[in-house]
Amino acid sequence: MTARNSVPLRGRDAELARIKRRLQEVAAGVGAVIVIEGRAGLGKTRLLEECAALAAEMSFRVGQGTEEPGRSVVELEALLNALFGGDKPLLTRTSLHNLQVSAEQTFWLLQDIQSLIEGAALKDRLAICLDDLQWAGPRCAMAMGQLPYRLASLPVAWILAFRPNQGIQPVLEAKNGLLDAGAEYISLGPLDTPAVAEIAEDILGAPPDSDLLEKATGVHGSPFLLTEFFRGLQDEGLVATTTGQATLVTDRMPQRIIDSVHGRLSRMSPAAKHLATLAASLGRRFTVRDLADMSGTAVSELVEPIQELMDADIFKESDDRLAFGHDLIREGAAASSPTAVRRALDRQAVDVLIARGALPVEVAVQLVDSAEVGDDTAIAILLQAADDLGVTDPGMAAELATRTLDLAPDGHLLRGPLVAARVTSLFAAGLGEEGKRFADSALRSALAPKEEARVRLSVPVCSIFPPRSGPTKPEPR
Ligand SMILES: Nc1ncnc2c1ncn2[C@@H]1O[C@H](COP(=O)(O)OP(=O)(O)OP(=O)(O)O)[C@@H](O)[C@H]1O
Ligand SMILES: [Mg+2]
Secondary structure (H helix, E strand, O other), X not given: OOHHXXXXXXXXXXXXXXXXXXXXXXXXXXXXXXXXXXXXXXXXXXXXXXXXXXXXXXXXXXXXXXXXXXXXXXOOHHHHHHHHXXXXXXXXXXXXXXXXXXXXXXXXHHHHHHHHHHHHHHHOOEEEEEEOHHHOOHHHHHHHHHHHHHXXXXXEEEEEEEOOOOOOHHHHHHHHHHHXXXXXXXXXXXXXXXHHHHHHHHHHOOOEOHHHHHXXXXXXXXXXXXXXXXXXXXXXXXXXXXXXXXXEOOXXXXXXXXXXXXXXXXXXXXXXXXXXXXXXXXXXXXXXXXXXXXXXXXXXXXXXXHHHXXXXXXXXXXXXXXXXXXXXXXXXXXXXXXXXXXXXXXXXXXXXXXXXXXXXXXXXXXXXHHOOOOOHHHHHHHHHHHXXXXXXXXXXXXXXXXXXXXXXXXXXXXXXXXXXXXXXXHHHOOOXXXXXXXXXXXXHHHOOHHHHHHXXXXXXXXXXXXXXXXXXXXXXX
16 A cells, blocks of 8 residues: 555444454453455455554554465465564564475474464464455465464464455355354445545545535445545546535546546556556566566566556555555456457466466466367366365365366367366365266266276275376376
8 A cells, every 4th residue: 555545544433443352352361363354445454454553552463464366275375474474573484494385284384383373472462464365275274264263262363354255165164164153253344424524534635515425425435446536536626625625626527436447547658558457467466577478578678667557556566576556456457458358368377477486276267267278288287286286175176177178178188187187076075976977977978988997997096095196197097
């Protein structure tokens, strides 16, 4: 968030009071979980920042971390950043020997993390704030499903923010488990009219008259769009404050809100607009090198358009990377291209991400959504991703294998391994019956008789042993 975005927090007094009560309980010596839910732009990140500030005032040591869309299937990124990142990390990174553990070792990694948090919580009360958990992967779901319970007798506050009804099943289950176990549930709705009036005054410097306030209610209480709306009015000279009230001087809605991101992008240089369009396929955070690879341009050519995008608050700096100023901006930039173009760009972005070392599971969702039938590279990467996910998230592995089968035409070399991957994953997910039915109906039509026999032989083995690790192994298991 830029300083320009920092209007005071409005309309969330009731929520803050509930959060404060929970933090007071934690200060008295027990653990607590606070779940904050709200749609895009309703103020989750902002409220988390307020929670962090409040906790710091109450002598908590505070750690903050954020999940990234499509990047965290195997990582514990938000949690590790919250524990080990920032100016004053809660824990020292050297105290944990190896963060890059395999999926099977996650249990032990979480044990180690638990002991370290215990040690820290015996000395100080802690607040661990995790944002955008709708993008968390299975490991983070596992952490959420274990650590708050195991640390319940120590002064640790977990403040967790989600968009509602998004995310993989394990994350939804972990969240529901925490709520069932008594987590404080804060659901962020639209801001009410008095809060809208306060934000208008904060930005415009005078209270809005009734006409302006009525117009602002068209923004449906979204703090993101409200701040855009009032700033648009001010920047475009559409409001006067000479009478002591903020009054519309014309009936025109600000351009900024009419076409929000479209408008902002359309006012940029072609190079900047083009770059924003490409970046939208790379995700929320990306490097200058990624952008150069996507655009086929030298890094030096990108300096000016990147600066232009940063001046317009479309890009911002995020540690050593670039990021979109807000997810709505990224979504708007993505929506500014026709679907077919977007799909091709999403597909190209996967190649760029893989070339710079992204794991198959990290790009799998984007890849399966963007690949065309017969895309051999995509099919091989997706098979690898389904294999990698086989143990930690067999449900997702089965889903990936199913969708990848749609990409592999009859007779494709990898149909056999894909069918086996789906059957294996269904068994591992406890859906043996469905696995058998699928094997019966799909194997014969999908494979040559020889290949079919090989896969059938693997089925009982699949139900006993974890899946294999090599995706493109030509030989039967
Ligand atoms: N209660 C509030 N009072 C004033 N400004 C607010 C309030 N809530 C949010 N804002 C401002 O509105 C903008 C959007 O808020 P924020 O980024 O927190 O939304 P979000 O729910 O995290 O969205 P997303 O789901 O896209 O991450 C920010 O500029 C923020 O500072
Ligand atoms: Mg947010």
